[in-house]
Amino acid sequence: MVDFYSPLESMGLPLLRLLDAETAHRLTIQALRAGIVPPPAPAPLERLAVRAFGLRFPSPVGLAAGFDKDAEVPRAMLRVGFGFVEVGTITPKPQAGNPRPRIFRLTQDRAVINRLGFNNKGLEAARARLTALRNDGARAPGGIVAVNIGANRDAADPVQDYATCIRALAPLADLLVLNISSPNTPGLRDLQVGARLDALLAATMAARTQSGATPPVLVKIAPDLTEDEVGTIVDAAISGGAAGLIVGNTTVGLRDALRGPHRNEKGGLSGRPLMARSTEVLAQVYRAAGGRLTLVGTGGVSSGADAYAKIRAGATLVELYTALVYEGTALLARIHAELAELLARDGFSSIAAAIGADHQR
Ligand SMILES: Cc1cc2nc3c(=O)[nH]c(=O)nc-3n(C[C@H](O)[C@H](O)[C@H](O)COP(=O)(O)O)c2cc1C
Numbered sequence: 001m002v003d004f005y006s007p008l009e010s011m012g013l014p015l016l017r018l019l020d021a022e023t024a025h026r027l028t029i030q031a032l033r034a035g036i037v038p039p040p041a042p043a044p045l046e047r048l049a050v051r052a053f054g055l056r057f058p059s060p061v062g063l064a065a066g067f068d069k070d071a072e073v074p075r076a077m078l079r080v081g082f083g084f085v086e087v088g089t090i091t092p093k094p095q096a097g098n099p100r101p102r103i104f105r106l107t108q109d110r111a112v113i114n115r116l117g118f119n120n121k122g123l124e125a126a127r128a129r130l131t132a133l134r135n136d137g138a139r140a141p142g143g144i145v146a147v148n149i150g151a152n153r154d155a156a157d158p159v160q161d162y163a164t165c166i167r168a169l170a171p172l173a174d175l176l177v178l179n180i181s182s183p184n185t186p187g188l189r190d191l192q193v194g195a196r197l198d199a200l201l202a203a204t205m206a207a208r209t210q211s212g213a214t215p216p217v218l219v220k221i222a223p224d225l226t227e228d229e230v231g232t233i234v235d236a237a238i239s240g241g242a243a244g245l246i247v248g249n250t251t252v253g254l255r256d257a258l259r260g261p262h263r264n265e266k267g268g269l270s271g272r273p274l275m276a277r278s279t280e281v282l283a284q285v286y287r288a289a290g291g292r293l294t295l296v297g298t299g300g301v302s303s304g305a306d307a308y309a310k311i312r313a314g315a316t317l318v319e320l321y322t323a324l325v326y327e328g329t330a331l332l333a334r335i336h337a338e339l340a341e342l343l344a345r346d347g348f349s350s351i352a353a354a355i356g357a358d359h360q361r
Contacts, residue, residue: 041081059083064319081332088148094122106260115267130172147173163207170211181249201240216243244294271322275300286314304338
């Protein structure tokens with residue numbers, strides 16, 4: 001849904017900004033697929049590389065889920081400088097999602113509200129694309145692709161939808177993300193409740209074994225949880241065998257802080273207004289996990305200082321989406337430079353040294 005500023009604005013297509021957000025996004029994906037891609041980003045400094053989940057990430061900054069729902073352009077997005085790309089959310093069957101309009105820009109707030117509802121082309125289309133990507137050698141060193149999965153809106157048993165996706169996609173994923181936090185699929189977030197998360201993780205691990213592959217499993221949670229709920233989820237994630245948590249998805253709250261005319265649209269809010277809240281929940285997760293989970297900080301990152309704040313709060317990796325809408329891919333080089341400067345200022349020789357630093361004071 002890129003606004004767009006870029007990648008396309010940098011190539012002389014500022015008119016995209018006048019289109020509705022979803023049309024602009026579609027045109028952007030099509031252009032990227034056609035090979036119209038901004039110039040490759042310079043390789044991030046070695047100091048920004050980070051090891052996590054048994055992989056080496058050239059940068060800790062990844063593309064969050066929802067930009068490339070159908071795994072159409074992971075290679076292009078890696079090339080513009082993301083350290084990894086999360087594709088999806090993918091559901092077993094294709095689905096159209098909610099009626100349009102369903103993405104709203106809140107430009108004054110540097111935010112977006114979306115109620116897409118998992119529009120995607122389904123498992124088979126994603127499997128074909130991810131297979132081609134793999135055979136293409138696109139997974140060059142550092143070309144890490146996380147696959148985010150969910151349940152169809154009409155699923156009789158949502159847990160089975162996750163299992164179906166895992167059996168098909170685990171062999172094609174560097175990381176698997178269970179999205180149980182989208183506010184736009186009724187009932188989905190109930191899977192965050194302790195006993196249901198236990199059942200989901202048990203089914204996940206069984207399906208992963210059946211797939212013959214063993215990508216690490218991450219659980220993506222909402223930023224709207226209480227600290228008690230966070231504690232229960234962390235326990236369930238650890239005992240269920242998850243390797244990490246993504247904190248987090250869009251929020252159904254925080255509307256009072258908004259100024260944009262669309263502030264009361266139904267859906268999930270992302271972007272700048274989400275930064276403080278999502279970082280607070282991240283810190284709670286970090287404290288509860290006590291080093292037993294690897295965390296990805298997502299929500300409102302638009303600068304090196306934001307990324308650094310998430311890392312100090314306990315994130316090993318961070319992700320962004322909404323800032324890309326407003327600032328384009330040039331944002332990445334800026335974040336990398338700022339992040340390197342902040343590490344140096346505080347005497348950290350690597351990202352790893354700064355993880356959770358706020359908790360050690
Ligand atoms: C238009 C849009 C679509 C999204 N779709 C998904 C999705 O399919 N699956 C998912 O897990 N998160 C989805 N997200 C949430 C993002 O991955 C991310 O968690 C959230 O936007 C917070 O990050 P940000 O403030 O950097 O955008 C979507 C966000 C936006 C703005």
